[in-house]
Amino acid sequence: xxxxxxxxxxxxxxxxxxxxxxxxxxxxxxxxxxxxxxxxxxxxxxxxxxxxxxxxxxxxxxxxxxxxxxxxxxxxxxxxxxxxxxxxxxxxxxxxxxxxxxxxxxxxxxxxxxxxxxxxxxxxxxxxxxxxxxxxxxxxxxxxxxxxxxxxxxxxxxxxxxxxx
Ligand SMILES: Cc1cc2nc3c(=O)[nH]c(=O)nc-3n(C[C@H](O)[C@H](O)[C@H](O)COP(=O)(O)O)c2cc1C
Numbered sequence: 001x002x003x004x005x006x007x008x009x010x011x012x013x014x015x016x017x018x019x020x021x022x023x024x025x026x027x028x029x030x031x032x033x034x035x036x037x038x039x040x041x042x043x044x045x046x047x048x049x050x051x052x053x054x055x056x057x058x059x060x061x062x063x064x065x066x067x068x069x070x071x072x073x074x075x076x077x078x079x080x081x082x083x084x085x086x087x088x089x090x091x092x093x094x095x096x097x098x099x100x101x102x103x104x105x106x107x108x109x110x111x112x113x114x115x116x117x118x119x120x121x122x123x124x125x126x127x128x129x130x131x132x133x134x135x136x137x138x139x140x141x142x143x144x145x146x147x148x149x150x151x152x153x154x155x156x157x158x159x160x161x162x163x164x165x
C-alpha cells in the first residue's frame with residue numbers, strides 16, 4: 001500500500017531524549033501515515049500550512065512531556081485550530097498514568113481551541129536515576145507488540161481524518 005495515496009497529510013513533532021523510545025513509536029506511526037517526523041526545533045509553524053493531522057509526542061520527564069515540546073505547543077498559532085486535529089503520544093516508565101502525563105499538553109491545546117482526536121501511551125525503557133542500578137524499568141520497551149499497537153492506533157487516526165482531495 002502506498003500510504004501517501006490514502007492517508008491524510010500528517011506531521012509528527014516529537015521529543016525523545018532518553019533512549020529514543022518515543023522516536024521508535026513516532027517512526028512506527030509515520031510508516032502507516034506516510035508522515036514526516038521532526039523535532040520542535042526543526043518544525044517552524046509555517047510547515048503546518050498543508051497539514052491534515054498533527055501528532056505530538058514525547059517521553060515523560062518529571063511528570064510532563066519535554067519542556068521544548070510544551071514551549072512549541074505554547075507558541076502554536078491559534079488560527080491552526082480550525083485547520084487540523086491533533087493526536088498525542090507518549091512513552092514513559094509508568095504509562096498507566098498517561099492521563100496525568102498528557103494533562104499539561106491537553107490543557108495548552110484546549111486553551112487554543114485544538115481538537116485532540118486520540119491519545120496513545122506505552123512503556124518505555126527507563127534508567128532514570130537509581131533505576132540505572134537495578135538494570136532499569138521496562139527493559140526492551142517499546143517492544144514489537146507496543147509498536148504494533150502504535151501502528152494500529154495510526155490506522156485509526158488515518159481512518160478518522162479525511163484524506164486530501
Ligand atoms: C529525567 C527523567 C525523568 C523521568 N520522569 C518520569 C516520570 O515522571 N514518569 C514516568 O513514568 N517516567 C519518567 N521517566 C521515564 C521516561 O519517560 C521513559 O524512559 C521514556 O520512555 C523516555 O522516552 P525517550 O526515550 O523517548 O526519551 C523519566 C526519565 C528521565 C530520563
